[in-house]
Amino acid sequence: MQQKRTELSELGEFGLINRLKTYLPAQNYHANTITGIGDDCAVLDNGGDEYTLITTDILAENIHFDLAYTPLVHLGYKAVIVNLSDIVAMNGTPQQITVSVALSNRFSVEAIEEFYKGIKIACENYKVDLVGGDTTSSKSGFFISITAIGKVKKDKIVYRNGAKIGDIVCVTGDLGGAFLGLKLLSWEKEVFLANPEMQPELTGKEYPLQRQLRPEARLDMVLEWGNLGVKPTAMLDISDGLASEILHICEQSQVGAFILEENLPIDTEVFNTAVEHNLPPITCAMNGGEDYELLCTFSPQDFDKIRKKMPDLTAIGVIKEKELGAILQTNSKEQVKITAQGWKHF
Ligand code: ADP
Ligand code: MG
Secondary structure (H helix, E strand, O other): OOOOOHHHHHHHHHHHHHHHHOOOOOOOOOOOEEOOOOOOOOOOOOOEEEEEEEEEEEEEOOOOOOOOOOOOHHHHHHHHHHHHHHOOOOOOOEEEEEEEEEOOOOOOHHHHHHHHHHHHHHHHHOEEEEEEEEEEEEEEEEEOEEEEEEEEHHHHOOOOOOOOOOOOEEOOOOOHHHHHHHHHHHHHHHHHHOOOOOOOOOOHHHHHHHHHOOOOOOOOHHHHHHHOOOOOOOOOOOOHHHHHHHHHHHHHOOOEEEHHHHOOOHHHHHHHHHHHHHOOHHHHHHHHHOOEEEEEEHHHHHHHHOOOOOOOOOEEEEEEEHHHOOOEEOOOOOOOEOOOEEEOOO
16 A cells, blocks of 8 residues: 655645644653743743743755855854744743754855854853754755753743733834845845846845844843833744734634734835835735744733833734634725735635
């Protein structure tokens, strides 16, 4: 009998992870395992008043980055940031990382040193210790796997599943810049490949390029609302685009969400450059990804305490009943269902 073959593309990333969950050991063997798969970090309780947070991410050449337009120093920085961002998304503070790399002989020692310079700068900026890793060769391509370890006070931890009806949905910073930056870089690469004499036209586009090449983890926000004595009811970081992250909160918190397009924070330079290139800014924000901002929900009481004090936090909507689903009200007052890839009209 022929074995059934399922294409990975049929399941997609989230479908595959869900399917692999059925192969988890039938039980947790250790009482200190608090939560495993499904949030931004795994949570361990090693006693005391803090949890330990652990997260890991792979970056693969030509999937997550293109060395034609990614300076290695920025790549090192970003590889650390994407992991710190997941610790921050649990309302935690990152403390250590391990760094593993697979390299082909295409790379020189100096190139790897450049990459490590970026890692060092990120560690210094976020006061994180580099405590180990692994180095191996690769037949083709550069692979980076970083694990970050952090901590959070037990009563301060925030999961994806705590959003309640009536909570205010917020995002930090602005959205869509990283995706636009990636588009600009890949367009310039095409132009260059077609005609190597052409010089890149990237002046005046520094902000989206910086958002793509050198993102930050919003530890500053977590510290700020911590100092103001509040914490979100649910949170995750925006790595895949706002639409997909809203759906994660709705699914895991068993709620719906009503989001207003007019409230979405999009930088003016990003907005204008996107329009110039016939790219709807809303698509960059909803379906772009890699902004590494935080999507979080606050009780109305907590939101009142911080709304005037945190200008970099924007209310974009409200949590509703599960039955409503996740809805985006566009500027033309049309209500569209939010889906992970684009959004479908009713
Ligand atoms: P994020 O975007 O926050 O990094 P992911 O979407 O990569 O999160 O992963 C979602 C959840 O699935 C996380 O809890 C992660 O630990 C888990 N996960 C992802 N891939 C695997 C895998 N191959 N095996 C086990 N768990 C996985
Ligand atoms: Mg995450």
